[in-house]
Amino acid sequence: xxxxxxTPSNKVTEKGKYVELRCDPISGHTALYWYRxxxxxxxxxxxxFQGTGAADDSGxxxxxxxxVRPEGSVSTLKIQRTERGDSAxxxxxxxxxxxxxxxxxxxxxxxxxxx
Amino acid sequence: xxQGEEDPQALSIQEGENATMNCSYKTSINNLQxxxxxxxxxxxxxxxxRSNEREKHSGRLRVTLDTSKKSSSLLITASRAxxxxxxxxxxxxxxxxxxxxxxxxxxxxxx
Numbered sequence: 356x357x358x359x360x361x362t363p364s365n366k367v368t369e370k371g372k373y374v375e376l377r378c379d380p381i382s383g384h385t386a387l388y389w390y391r392x393x394x395x396x397x398x399x400x401x402x403x404f405q406g407t408g409a410a411d412d413s414g415x416x417x418x419x420x421x422x423v424r425p426e427g428s429v430s431t432l433k434i435q436r437t438e439r440g441d442s443a444x445x446x447x448x449x450x451x452x453x454x455x456x457x458x459x460x461x462x463x464x465x466x467x468x469x470x
Numbered sequence: 471x472x473q474g475e476e477d478p479q480a481l482s483i484q485e486g487e488n489a490t491m492n493c494s495y496k497t498s499i500n501n502l503q504x505x506x507x508x509x510x511x512x513x514x515x516x517x518x519x520r521s522n523e524r525e526k527h528s529g530r531l532r533v534t535l536d537t538s539k540k541s542s543s544l545l546i547t548a549s550r551a552x553x554x555x556x557x558x559x560x561x562x563x564x565x566x567x568x569x570x571x572x573x574x575x576x577x578x579x580x581x
Contacts, residue, residue, distance in 0.1 A: 359512075386566075386567055388567060388568070388569075390569075390571075395573075396573060396574075397558050397560075397571030397572050397573050397574050398513070398558070398569075398571045399571070400568055400569065400570065403566065403567060403568055410566070411566070411568055444511065446512070446513070448513075448567075450567050452567070457518065457567065458503070458515040458518060459503075459513075459515060459567055459569065460515070461505075461512045461513040461514070462512055463511045463512040464511050464512060
């Protein structure tokens, strides 16, 4: 597709449930990023991948959060035993990754609501 | 954690006026970027300025960077109602795309 695609756009779940959020980056982009944005705040970094490997996962808040990118394209963010505090918009971004840094292209986000 | 602080938090101006937003940050950086966000969803990249640059222009946007003061400003000239959005600065310390965002400035441009 032309841009970064995220599914679902909205997810409502109950506390304690397991959730998966999917990100399909721009074709050919080697770097993929996950951010989380709470209401009224700027996005907070969670994790980024260079190819298939997680280059930096220092932003994951705890071990209930995990992300994979098995084939170096699509990525899935997995949240176990969801808590109400996990409610936020989860943003995915990708970049060419060549030479590092540069412009990030963001998806529209997945809004997660934990009841 | 948030790297930067943005000032003002909210700004309301008339169409045609200029809008200036400021960003301060705490650590050394490789580059600083500005993003725009409508309706709390996806962010759109506006401009990137590297640590060895002092000023950059893109259309109606002008960005300055003062690394000695650890601050940046975004100027939007001749604003339009369509510029209404939230604007975020983001710093990249290591040129990896791992961005640390500020809290954002909410801009309202009245027609």
